[in-house]
Amino acid sequence: MNGIYLNLLLREISDKLVGSHIESVRMHDRLVQLLLGENSLYVSLYPTALGLFFSKSIMRGYHPLKSISSIVKGSRITGVFQNDLTPSAAIALSKSFPEQEILQIVISLYPQAPNFSLKSESRQMNVYPRYIEKTPKTSIIKLDENELADLALVDLVRNFEGIDKKLGRELNPENLEKIKAILRGEAVSPRLVSTNPLHISLFARKFLKEFGSFNELFKSAITEHVRAREMQTAEHHKRLVIRNMKKRMVRLRKRVLKPAEIESLRVTGDLILANLNKIRKGVSSVQVFNPYAQSDMEIKLDPHLSPQDNAQQYFRRYKKEKRGQPKLKQQLAALIKEAEILEKMPQVEPSKRIKTAQKAAVKEPFHKFVLDSGSVVLVGKNAQANDELTFKCARPGDYFFHTRGFEGAHTLLQPKIPKGQRPSKDEVRVAAAIAAFFSKAKKQKNVAVSYTQRKYLKKNKKGRPGSVILMREEVVFVDPGLPASL
Structure with a gap:
């Protein structure tokens, strides 16, 4: 976000903001919402999509920024300002209840540390810890054609206010004069080059769409950027859930026994009871003849238990597995089906997708x-x-x-x-x-x-x-x- 685009945007929306009363300040992820009666102002603090836009509608799903909202609630917007062409805007507020107070909302759109802050005479509250405030550089308006020809891109961006690298790459003598004319009031149709990252241009030949105003461009681009992020987050969540499902499948498969393995638990208990005279307490294993297999077999024992208790332990495990294996297999089958359904589902809101998959998997x-x-x-x-x-x-x-x-x-x-x-x-x-x-x-x-x-x-x-x-x-x-x- 550069200062020139912010300047042109503020020209479009300042009159709509001044005189409005703030009802609440809310936030969703990195998108701040100022409720202004039936209207709203949105501030995007995503480093890859910095900007703001005015809207005559109110989006749902935002949560109050209680610390800031409680202070500015009921205050009236008295002015909107920009310090030269810096990527920072200030919204002046007047509040008379419970006492007269002058407040200021600062929207800082420096890409290194975008922030939303509330300033009063005695303190400053920031949404994010890092806050940048810079002294304005020389305005790009004061740059002439000869100076432009001698400047490298890095020096141009470092020494002049109002531009960023993207706009700097487009600057030539003709475009510089065009920018100056636009800042003097000439009509402009901004162009959206990409939404992720957000790239706006006044001169690009290849672009997604041309808009009649900066406000409409920012509204469309930021909304699309947020939607794309949510879809990306949903896909990441989907992959994470499926990965956890597969881990659970592995654990369940390890617990699944074949019928012969379950039956061997009962047989082992029987063999212990049939060989009590050969088994001493305290041994960890014993070799006995298995008449069912017509061969010797080794039985593992708990040395802390008596032979009889060892036999009962095998019988208890036999009953547990006999009773639990069908349920275990049902759980595994349901989990496999649930994962398959989830894999095939389109990208929708995470909570809705998971619930839908669970509902479809098994009634x-x-x-x-x-x-x-x-x-x-x-x-x-x-x-x-x-x-x-x-x-x-x-x-x-x-x-x-x-x-x-x-x-x-x-x-x-x-x-x-x-x-x-x-x-x-x-x-x-x-x-x-x-x-x-x-x-x-x-x-x-x-x-x-x-x-x-x-x-x-x-x-x-x-x-x-x-x-x-x-x-x-x-x-x-x-x-x-x-x-x-x-």
């Missing part, structure tokens, strides 16, 4: 959210699903969540953690936020959510369907919502 009686860590959050869709989720699908070590004092769905966190460990605080808060979202406290703030492991839960036989009793519980306070990554 379950539960809402399903797969966290970046690999943990899964399941939410019952109705009373019957709540009961099935909590008392049929949940494992003893899974975590149950429910809002306190409000009706809501049963929510289950299935953490992917080593046995004996607890889920992270972030996972607990995410699961609690989901539970609050699927409850009648959805529109509340700082909602209390109880949680406990499934093994500390039992049905309330005297209560309504879905009613449970928590024998132990912990409480976390969260704002309802779904994870940003889902």
Whole structure:
């Protein structure tokens, strides 16, 4: 962004800004929004797309810059200024309540450190830490043809205000005089050369589009630049989610056993019991004859357990795998299908794409959210699903969540953690936020959510369907919502 283009832009929009009252200052990524009644001013602080534009519409999805917004709210714009041809603009504000105060918004568009600042007589507040303020150089208007011929590009940009390297490359005696005429008021039709990075020209022969005003050019170019960035971010998010899915597939495949491998666990337990007289406590392995295979086999043992307990350990694992393998294979198949659907999906908003993929992958009686860590959050869709989720699908070590004092769905966190460990605080808060979202406290703030492991839960036989009793519980306070990554 050079000072000449900023100067020409401010000429177009200053009259529209002066007299307006600021309702709020908001931000989305690196795009600042000043709400001016039914109108708005947008300031792009993207280093690759610096600029600003006035709009008669208001874009949604911006979040308040509370520290600045609370101070300028209600103030009136009294003037818009530019210091010579520097890439910096100042918006003068007048505020009379709660006390008379002179304020100034400074829009700094130096590419090294673009910033949006609020200045008062006693302090300055910046959106970003680094703030640049330079003494104006010699105006490009004072440059004559002879001096231009003797200057290298680097010296031209370094010593004269109003131009950047792109405009400097286009300068010749004819174009220099044209710029001076434009600054004196001659009509101009700026040309958009590219949106990423933003490249504007007054003289380019190859360009994307010619505009009738700088404001329309900046509005179109910055909007397209932001859209392209969001699409790029969405694609990066998609690749990240798919990569995490593939990691989970690897982990699941390692846990999948063949029927013969599952059966061997039961056989091993039987062989230990059949050879109790040969096995001493404290040994880590034993060699026994396997009549099923008609050969000797080595059995690994836990030296801290008795032979009988070792046998029971094999039987428990056999039952666990026998019961869990079908579910494990279902999870793997659903995950593979989900990843395939996600791969084929066009670039759309990340949260919408992931939810669509999950919905298309498998129709379950539960809402399903797969966290970046690999943990899964399941939410019952109705009373019957709540009961099935909590008392049929949940494992003893899974975590149950429910809002306190409000009706809501049963929510289950299935953490992917080593046995004996607890889920992270972030996972607990995410699961609690989901539970609050699927409850009648959805529109509340700082909602209390109880949680406990499934093994500390039992049905309330005297209560309504879905009613449970928590024998132990912990409480976390969260704002309802779904994870940003889902």
